Amino acid sequence: MQCKICSSPVEKAFEAEILQKYQEGFYKCQSCGFLGADEAHWLSEAYTNAINASDTGIVARNLSLYKIVSLIAYNIFGFRSKNVIGGGGEHTC
Structure with missing residues (x-):
């Protein structure tokens, strides 16, 4: 897998439960330090309701x-x- 910012290799940093139902891996770039989810398929669901x-x-x-x-x-x-x-x-x- 590659960094979404600089295309360098990424390494799995941790897993977290999102919206109390999705287990999501988060990855950290070895070069620029960017931390993000692989595919945030749950984003539209997360923003469905106002805070x-x-x-x-x-x-x-x-x-x-x-x-x-x-x-x-x-x-x-x-x-x-x-x-x-x-x-x-x-x-x-």
């Missing part, structure tokens, strides 16, 4: 937390990108 319709602070939390994640990625892990891509979309730091 919570009454949660009006979800956007504000996501906007503030991406700044923290960006700082950690840049300072600790050495990622030198101006963009952070995550579950909430792509953000410019």
